[in-house]
Amino acid sequence: xxxxxxxxxxxxxxxxxxxxxxxxxxxxxxxxxxxxxxxxxxxxxxxxxxxxxxxxxxxxxxxxxxxxxxxxxxxxxxxxxxxxxxxxxxxxxxxxxxxxxxxxxxxxxxxxxxxxxxxxxxxxxxxxxxxxxxxxxxxxxxxxxxxxxxxxxxxxxxxxxxxxxxxxxxxxxxxxxxxxxxxxxxxxxxxxxxxxxxxxxxxxxxxxxxxxxxxxxxxxxxxxxxxxxxxxxxxxxxxxxxxxxxxxxxxxxxxxxxxxxxxxxxxxxxxxxxxxxxxxxxxxxxxxxxxxxxxxxxxxxxxxxxxxxxxxxxxxxxxxxxxxxxxxxxxxxxxxxxxxxxxxxxxxxxxxxxxxxxxxxxxxxxxxxxxxxxxxxxxxxxxxxxxxxxxxxxxxxxxxxxxxxxxxxxxxxxxxxxxxxxxxxxxxxxxxxxxxxxxxxx
Amino acid sequence: xxxxxxxxxxxxxxxxxxxxxxxxxxxxxxxxxxxxxxxxxxxxxxxxxxxxxxxxxxxxxxxxxxxxxxxxxxx
Numbered sequence: 118x119x120x121x122x123x124x125x126x127x128x129x130x131x132x133x134x135x136x137x138x139x140x141x142x143x144x145x146x147x148x149x150x151x152x153x154x155x156x157x158x159x160x161x162x163x164x165x166x167x168x169x170x171x172x173x174x175x176x177x178x179x180x181x182x183x184x185x186x187x188x189x190x191x192x193x194x195x196x197x198x199x200x201x202x203x204x205x206x207x208x209x210x211x212x213x214x215x216x217x218x219x220x221x222x223x224x225x226x227x228x229x230x231x232x233x234x235x236x237x238x239x240x241x242x243x244x245x246x247x248x249x250x251x252x253x254x255x256x257x258x259x260x261x262x263x264x265x266x267x268x269x270x271x272x273x274x275x276x277x278x279x280x281x282x283x284x285x286x287x288x289x290x291x292x293x294x295x296x297x298x299x300x301x302x303x304x305x306x307x308x309x310x311x312x313x314x315x316x317x318x319x320x321x322x323x324x325x326x327x328x329x330x331x332x333x334x335x336x337x338x339x340x341x342x343x344x345x346x347x348x349x350x351x352x353x354x355x356x357x358x359x360x361x362x363x364x365x366x367x368x369x370x371x372x373x374x375x376x377x378x379x380x381x382x383x384x385x386x387x388x389x390x391x392x393x394x395x396x397x398x399x400x401x402x403x404x405x406x407x408x409x410x411x412x413x414x415x416x417x418x419x420x421x422x423x424x425x426x427x428x429x430x431x432x433x434x435x436x437x438x439x440x441x442x443x444x445x446x447x448x449x450x451x452x453x454x455x456x457x458x459x460x461x462x463x464x465x466x467x468x469x470x471x472x473x474x475x476x477x478x479x480x481x482x483x484x485x486x487x488x489x490x491x492x493x494x495x496x497x498x499x500x501x502x503x504x505x506x507x508x509x510x511x512x513x514x515x516x517x518x519x520x521x522x523x524x525x526x527x528x529x530x531x532x533x534x535x536x537x538x539x540x541x542x543x544x545x546x547x548x549x550x551x552x553x554x555x556x557x558x559x
Numbered sequence: 560x561x562x563x564x565x566x567x568x569x570x571x572x573x574x575x576x577x578x579x580x581x582x583x584x585x586x587x588x589x590x591x592x593x594x595x596x597x598x599x600x601x602x603x604x605x606x607x608x609x610x611x612x613x614x615x616x617x618x619x620x621x622x623x624x625x626x627x628x629x630x631x632x633x634x
Contacts, residue, residue, distance in 0.1 A: 137575060137579060137580055137581060138575070138576070138579040139573040139574060139575040139579070140573070140574045140575075141571045141572070141573055141574075142571060142572050142573075142574060143570075143571055143572070144572070145572060147572070148572035148573075148574055151574040152574050155574060155575075155576045155577065156577065211585065211586050212585055212586050212588050213583070213585035213586075214585075214588060218588075219588065222588050222589070222591070222592075222593075223588075223591070223593060223594040224593065224594060224604075225593055227608070228604075228608075231608075231611070282578060283576075283578060358577050358578065359577045359578060359580070359582060359583070360577050361577060361580065361583045362583065364577060456578070486626065489622065489626060493618075493622065497618070503607075504607055504611060507604075507607065511594070511600070512594075515594055517591060517594075517595070518586055518588065518591060518594075519586070520586075
């Protein structure tokens with residue numbers, strides 16, 4: 118394969134000439150592969166970043182409490198998360214705008230501001246939990262969080278402020294690849310393959326039946342796999358990367374690959390939780406689980422899980438902060454692109470930096486009400502998810518807006534089924550948090 | 560130069576990164592205005608708005624209660 122860079126004037130005579138840089142390849146196969154690699158990013162990042170610190174905690178707790186019994190639910194969430202994000206792909210490519218901007222333009226000021234306020238609040242609270250997890254993991258690694266947390270916050274800011282979308286994307290894709298180390302950890306813990314296959318393919322109820330605890334853990338698993346910020350993040354990311362109509366199929370593949378990775382990694386986290394449970398340890402948090410695993414599987418596993426916990430939190434933090442900054446910029450009409458230097462998009466970068474700095478600062482306050490914040494994240498995400506996906510579904514049926522990219526009837530059947538199930542789960546969660554006496558403890 | 564490039568392109572494939580390509584014409588969302596909705600959709604969104612207001616008030620009430628409890632517990 119001979120590659121060379123092509124530079125040609127692309128605009129017509131009399132207009133400003135914009136150079137188009139391309140790479141010439143000889144085979145169709147190489148063309149497809151390189152085009153996919155060029156498009157790869159938003160789908161992979163949104164999916165892998167979804168396995169953030171909260172997800173590490175939820176999945177490992179599920180494994181520790183119910184073994185491999187809930188693996189089939191995680192597998193079932195693969196098409197759910199893919200179908201929802203695939204809609205975002207079409208919407209982002211067709212409009213070239215973010216989700217917050219679309220809600221504001223098509224549904225009016227009230228819904229635009231409500232969605233933005235809810236997104237900003239729930240994102241900020243989630244960000245605090247990411248930094249709380251970083252502090253917890255650093256502590257177990259013997260690093261003082263008062264030193265480590267600010268360093269991570271500075272690193273997160275440097276990642277985004279380079280004025281190059283590509284530089285940010287490459288760094289984050291590298292962190293996504295690191296997440297695959299969960300596979301090595303799961304393999305090292307020698308899970309029973311038969312048990313895994315049974316848990317993933319044969320839906321079964323754990324011993325004890327459907328208790329409120331089990332129900333809320335299932336809701337937490339669904340909530341952590343399909344989160345509102347993902348809709349906003351991926352659409353803005355697609356708009357910032359300027360994906361073209363011709364990229365739709367590659368962006369779908371990008372999203373599907375990301376969904377497969379995130380579900381596989383989630384299963385590995387469950388395997389880790391199960392392994393610690395089988396050795397008689399009681400789950401308290403993922404950092405303690407890493408220490409427990411290290412006591413019988415070795416120091417490398419202990420350090421590996423703690424580092425992966427930090428990696429998950431960093432991925433979640435950059436994606437969530439960016440979704441906040443993009444959404445705020447879109448609604449306010451500010452310049453909002455990672456391609457712009459700080460002087461040209463000061464508001465956008467200020468929102469990003471403020472989110473990161475404030476969340477990191479709160480975690481370092483002694484006695485900060487972290488439990489209350491975690492509760493807030495769950496309930497606000499639960500409140501926001503149904504409205505966010507209903508707007509998504511309405512936008513995707515808007516033929517005036519999307520034309521041939523609008524939903525087909527089969528899309529609608531699948532998506533409305535998903536929306537009804539998610540709505541029901543969100544209602545149960547919101548009801549439980551708003552009125553805790555509603556469901557007796559198991 | 561252009562003829563050479565055209566000839567090269569006929570026998571080869573060109574890969575262009577989205578950020579290196581010319582900006583594409585997208586749907587003009589500004590000229591569309593608010594979405595046209597049927598009466599049932601409008602009613603459903605109104606119900607959703609009512610639900611969200613009620614649930615947000617319940618959450619605020621619950622969080623204030625929890626925060627007060629937490630403050631008493633700390634003291």
